[in-house]
Amino acid sequence: MLSRSARGLYWIGRYLERAQHSCRLLADQFGVLEDRPVEEIDRCWRRLYIGLVRTPAGGNLESNLGDEQFMLADAYTLAADLTFEPGNPDGIRNCLAAARENARQVRNVIGKDMWSCLNIAFLGLRDIEVDDIWRDRPEEFYLRTENAIRTFSGITDSTMYRDGGWHFMQLGRFVERAQLVAALVDAQLAVFPTSEYHIESVWRSLLQICDARVAYSRLHSLQFQPTAVVDLVVADPLLSRSIRYALARVWDALDAISSHQPLAVEAGRRAGRMAARIDYDWPNRDPEDDDATRATLMEIRDSCRKLHDDVEAAYFDYAIEDSPKP
Numbered sequence: 001m002l003s004r005s006a007r008g009l010y011w012i013g014r015y016l017e018r019a020q021h022s023c024r025l026l027a028d029q030f031g032v033l034e035d036r037p038v039e040e041i042d043r044c045w046r047r048l049y050i051g052l053v054r055t056p057a058g059g060n061l062e063s064n065l066g067d068e069q070f071m072l073a074d075a076y077t078l079a080a081d082l083t084f085e086p087g088n089p090d091g092i093r094n095c096l097a098a099a100r101e102n103a104r105q106v107r108n109v110i111g112k113d114m115w116s117c118l119n120i121a122f123l124g125l126r127d128i129e130v131d132d133i134w135r136d137r138p139e140e141f142y143l144r145t146e147n148a149i150r151t152f153s154g155i156t157d158s159t160m161y162r163d164g165g166w167h168f169m170q171l172g173r174f175v176e177r178a179q180l181v182a183a184l185v186d187a188q189l190a191v192f193p194t195s196e197y198h199i200e201s202v203w204r205s206l207l208q209i210c211d212a213r214v215a216y217s218r219l220h221s222l223q224f225q226p227t228a229v230v231d232l233v234v235a236d237p238l239l240s241r242s243i244r245y246a247l248a249r250v251w252d253a254l255d256a257i258s259s260h261q262p263l264a265v266e267a268g269r270r271a272g273r274m275a276a277r278i279d280y281d282w283p284n285r286d287p288e289d290d291d292a293t294r295a296t297l298m299e300i301r302d303s304c305r306k307l308h309d310d311v312e313a314a315y316f317d318y319a320i321e322d323s324p325k326p
Contacts (some may be wrong), residue, residue, distance in 0.1 A: 001164040007316040008106040009165050012099045013172030019095035020149045021180045022082055024209050027142035033075060040199060043191050045078060047269045051187035052090065079138060080130035085205050092145065096122045110167045113155050121148035159230060164257050171253035173313065178246040179304045181210065186297040194226040203229045210241040227287040235282050243300060247275040263314035270307045274300055
């Protein structure tokens with residue numbers, strides 16, 4: 001496969017996973033905006049921004065906890081920043097635009113239905129702004145946008161040939177997912193430490209964002225224990241949005257596209273070491289030690305970034321041996 005095609009498919013996976021993750025965060029935030037205390041809403045916005053490693057356009061998060069109208073206006077501003085802000089490369093509309101542009105450049109290796117679905121999803125956001133979604137329930141907008149991305153994923157899963165292109169798209173998707181979930185859990189522990197009296201709704205919210213509420217209810221009681229929630233979304237190999245599941249899919253994709261280049265081999269080893277760390281070291285940690293847990297999550301995020309660098313160097317930006325020398 002041409003390296004430019006592989007790169008395009010890899011980044012389609014990453015951009016769409018990023019956009020979908022932001023949709024899930026914002027849908028969850030707006031879904032309970034009217035039911036939670038103002039202080040909790042404020043802390044959840046902080047969790048959201050820390051988890052996205054983002055500072056609002058124009059400055060830091062500032063809230064007036066005694067003024068609910070201010071908090072509503074603040075929600076308007078923050079939603080616009082995460083969704084439509086032109087200067088935010090990780091904004092939902094910008095991610096969909098970047099994914100569409102990559103798809104346009106690899107039309108020769110994706111199906112017509114894939115292109116049409118992604119094109120329609122982008123056009124649905126191109127000409128709207130935050131005022132347009134604020135008149136209706138903002139939560140519904142984010143759910144619709146996430147469903148459009150889910151539809152693309154479904155079409156991809158059911159139609160795409162399982163060659164190298166498929167595996168590069170899966171690689172991008174799950175590298176991004178591992179990083180995003182690790183950052184989200186880290187932010188959760190930063191804003192809602194397990195040592196304090198836990199607010200059940202915010203831990204239920206984390207499960208909702210990670211599509212883990214049903215799995216949790218099957219494995220545990222209906223009481224949401226913070227350490228059990230963290231264990232599930234980090235280490236459960238059967239949960240599709242857990243870090244461990246994402247790392248397994250990363251390793252599978254790397255194994256399928258493996259080459260003998262040192263950086264490609266190192267990328268596979270790095271993914272295997274991260275998975276082994278969760279399998280063998282994670283169960284032995286002190287679950288009440290948030291600092292140690294967050295340190296492990298930071299290591300996973302750093303390893304994912306290094307793995308990305310290895311993939312870029314091995315498959316996209318490698319030197320051509322017979323190219324003319326300057």
